[in-house]
Amino acid sequence: MRFYIVGAGVIGRTHAEAIQKLQGAEGFEVKVADPNPQALAGxxxxxxxxxxxxxxxxxxxxAAKEDDIVIIGTPPFTHFELSRLALESGRHALCEKPLVMNRGEAEELLKIAEANNRLLGCCSVRFLGLPKMEEVKKLLASGVLGDIYKVTFVYRGQRGRPGVEYQPESKWFLDRSKAGGGIVMDWGPYDFSVLNNLLMPAAIEVAAAWTSKPQTQVDPADTVYDVEGHVGAMLKYQLNDGKPVWVQYERAHCTHGEAYHYVEIEGTLGAVKWSPYFESDQIVYTSDKNGEIEAKESEAVNQSKFGVMDHPVYFFYRKVKGMDSQAVVNDQAVFNFLCLQAIYDCAETGEPQYMQSKQRNLIV
Ligand SMILES: NC(=O)c1ccc[n+]([C@@H]2O[C@H](COP(=O)([O-])OP(=O)(O)OC[C@H]3O[C@@H](n4cnc5c(N)ncnc54)[C@H](O)[C@@H]3O)[C@@H](O)[C@H]2O)c1
Structure with a gap:
C-alpha cells in the first residue's frame, strides 16, 4: 500500500501519524512532496x-497501482490542481478541507474523478463515526424525537482565527485568494459534514445568510486579510419524506460577543443536545413526562485507537479497500462543499440558494 502526501506542513504530518497507526506489520510506503525545504526537512x-x-x-x-492514495494537505488554492494531478495519475485523492475554492472547481473535479474512475474524498469527515454521533443518529432513526423540525448549530469563538491567534505562521488563512474564505471555509466543511450526515437531506435551501469581519487591535496589517470571521445562515433542509427541517447556523472565530456553542435537534416529541466536536461526549435527551421536562444524560466516549485527526485517512483507506467506511466521496463530497458556496452566494446576493442531493435520509 502506498501513500503519497502532498504538503509537509502541520496537517501533512498529522496524516503521516494516522498512516503509522493504520499500518500493520506489513508497513506502508510513504512519500511526501513539498517545495519548502524546511517543511520537508522537518x-x-x-x-x-x-x-x-x-x-x-x-x-x-x-506508474500507479490500483489502491494508491494521494493525500493533499496544502492550502486550499492548490487543492484543485493537486487533486486533478493525483486523479489523472490514476490514484485516489483524499483532499484537505475545504475541498476546493469554488463551485466551478468542485464540479470540474468531480468530472475528473469520474472520468478516471477514482475516489475523490474530503478530510471534512473528521468528526463522523464518533460514538456520540452514532448515538444521536440512533435517536433520530428511532422516532423518539417525533417529527424533527429545527436544528440549532451555533459555535461562537472570540479569538480563534487561524493566521492570527491559531497557527500565526500560516498567513495564507487570512487571504481569500489562497484560503477561499474565512470561518466558512475553515469550520464550515466540518459543520456541513456533520449536519448532512445526520439529516441526509434530499435538498437544501439557504434561505438567508450573512458574513462579517469583526476587527481587533492586533489585525495583521502586513499581509492580505480579507476573510470573514463570523457567519450566520437559516437553511431549510428538505428530508426525503418531504418534511422541512429548519437549521439555524452560526459560526465565529472572531466576535466581540459572547463565546458559546449550542447544538440541538428539536422534534415534536423530544430534543437532543450534544457537542459534535471536542467539548464533551455527553448527550442530553429531553422529552415530556406527565407535562414536565424529563432529561436523560448519557456519555459516548471514543475508545477506538483512531481519533478524529486519524479519521480522514482511516475512513478513506477503508473505502478504497472496499470496507465499511464513513468516508465521504465524489458526489457527496462535492455536495457538502457546495453548501459553503451557497452560504457565500446567498450572503452576497441576498437571494436564496437551492441544492439537491442524491443521498437518502435515515429519518422516516
Ligand atoms: N493546521 C490545522 O490544524 C489543520 C487542521 C485540519 C485541516 N487543515 C487543512 O490542511 C491544509 C493545510 O493546512 P496546514 O495547516 O497544514 O498548512 P501549513 O501552512 O502548515 O502547510 C502547508 C504546506 O503545503 C506546502 N505546499 C504549498 N503548495 C504546495 C504544492 N504545490 N506542493 C506541495 N506542497 C505545497 C507548503 O510549503 C506548506 O509546507 C488546509 O487546507 C487546512 O485547512 C489544517
Whole structure:
C-alpha cells in the first residue's frame, strides 16, 4: 500500500501519524512532496522512513497501482490542481478541507474523478463515526424525537482565527485568494459534514445568510486579510419524506460577543443536545413526562485507537479497500462543499440558494 502526501506542513504530518497507526506489520510506503525545504526537512526528521520530493508532479510520475492514495494537505488554492494531478495519475485523492475554492472547481473535479474512475474524498469527515454521533443518529432513526423540525448549530469563538491567534505562521488563512474564505471555509466543511450526515437531506435551501469581519487591535496589517470571521445562515433542509427541517447556523472565530456553542435537534416529541466536536461526549435527551421536562444524560466516549485527526485517512483507506467506511466521496463530497458556496452566494446576493442531493435520509 502506498501513500503519497502532498504538503509537509502541520496537517501533512498529522496524516503521516494516522498512516503509522493504520499500518500493520506489513508497513506502508510513504512519500511526501513539498517545495519548502524546511517543511520537508522537518517532516523527514519526524518520519525518516518517508521518501521526500520537492515536487508533487515528479513524485506522482511513477506508474500507479490500483489502491494508491494521494493525500493533499496544502492550502486550499492548490487543492484543485493537486487533486486533478493525483486523479489523472490514476490514484485516489483524499483532499484537505475545504475541498476546493469554488463551485466551478468542485464540479470540474468531480468530472475528473469520474472520468478516471477514482475516489475523490474530503478530510471534512473528521468528526463522523464518533460514538456520540452514532448515538444521536440512533435517536433520530428511532422516532423518539417525533417529527424533527429545527436544528440549532451555533459555535461562537472570540479569538480563534487561524493566521492570527491559531497557527500565526500560516498567513495564507487570512487571504481569500489562497484560503477561499474565512470561518466558512475553515469550520464550515466540518459543520456541513456533520449536519448532512445526520439529516441526509434530499435538498437544501439557504434561505438567508450573512458574513462579517469583526476587527481587533492586533489585525495583521502586513499581509492580505480579507476573510470573514463570523457567519450566520437559516437553511431549510428538505428530508426525503418531504418534511422541512429548519437549521439555524452560526459560526465565529472572531466576535466581540459572547463565546458559546449550542447544538440541538428539536422534534415534536423530544430534543437532543450534544457537542459534535471536542467539548464533551455527553448527550442530553429531553422529552415530556406527565407535562414536565424529563432529561436523560448519557456519555459516548471514543475508545477506538483512531481519533478524529486519524479519521480522514482511516475512513478513506477503508473505502478504497472496499470496507465499511464513513468516508465521504465524489458526489457527496462535492455536495457538502457546495453548501459553503451557497452560504457565500446567498450572503452576497441576498437571494436564496437551492441544492439537491442524491443521498437518502435515515429519518422516516
Ligand atoms: N493546521 C490545522 O490544524 C489543520 C487542521 C485540519 C485541516 N487543515 C487543512 O490542511 C491544509 C493545510 O493546512 P496546514 O495547516 O497544514 O498548512 P501549513 O501552512 O502548515 O502547510 C502547508 C504546506 O503545503 C506546502 N505546499 C504549498 N503548495 C504546495 C504544492 N504545490 N506542493 C506541495 N506542497 C505545497 C507548503 O510549503 C506548506 O509546507 C488546509 O487546507 C487546512 O485547512 C489544517
Amino acid at each position: 517532516f523527514a526528521e519526524r518520519f525518516p522512513e518517508a521518501v521526500t520530493h520537492s515536487d508533487a508532479k515528479a513524485m506522482l510520475a511513477e
